[in-house]
Each structure stands twice: as C-alpha cells, then as structure tokens.
Amino acid sequence: QVQLVESGGGLAQPGGSLRLSCAASGFTFSNYGMTWARRAPGKGREWVSAIWADGSDTYYEDSVKGRFTISRDNAKNTVTLQMNSLKPEDTAVYYCAYRTFIRASREVYEYDYWGQGTQVTVSS
Helix, strand or coil, rough: CEEEEEEEEECCCCCCEEEEEEECCCCCCHHHHEEEEEEEECEEEEEEEEEEECCCCCCEECCCCCCCCEECCCCCCCCEEEECCCHHHCCEEEEEEEEECCCCCHHHCCCEECCEEEEEEEEE
C-alpha cells in the first residue's frame, strides 16, 4: 500500500537548519509530483514547496523562498526539504504528499496521498 513517511523534524534555534526527508513506497515514485506542506498550531494546512516528477521544476511559497530547498532522488524514492535560516513562524507539522500527475501543483487540495507528518519547532 501507499506509504509516505516523514522524518528529520525536531527542535532548531532561529537561524538554524533542519533537513526533512520523506520516504515513499507503494507507488511509482518517479511518475508523480511531490509536495511539502505544513500546519501550524491553530491554522490550516499551508503549501510550502513542490517538485515535478522528474525534478525539472520546483516551486516555493514566498515566505520560504531562498531559505528552503526541495529535491528528490527517484532512485531512492525520497523527497527532501532542506530548511535553512529557520524562523519561529516556521514552527509546524510538516507533511509530504504526492499527486498522480507528473506536474507538481501549488495547491494542497490537488494532492491525493499524505504522510503522517513530522514536527518542526523553531525556538530559542
């Protein structure tokens, strides 16, 4: 069955870095666009970044542009979110997801399958 397992979350200080990974199984990973989204306390799910199936194009939400980098390894069925210059407002549960299209999307509702999430807390 489809599985998306996020890891790499934790506590970071403002200005610090974390690297999130999402291990995928149960589907043809290299065929589909992937995304990272987050849910902060008391808020809805917010789209963060996305990458096309072949990694040829990437998208970023404005508040993370220049700080976060999404990448994928289709040989290892993983998608990664490198997060630098972290801010307290980045605190959230981070989720990965995929949609059954080659092209990625900036809309969370266009993704079909979601992982359970990993907590990221940015605090001094």
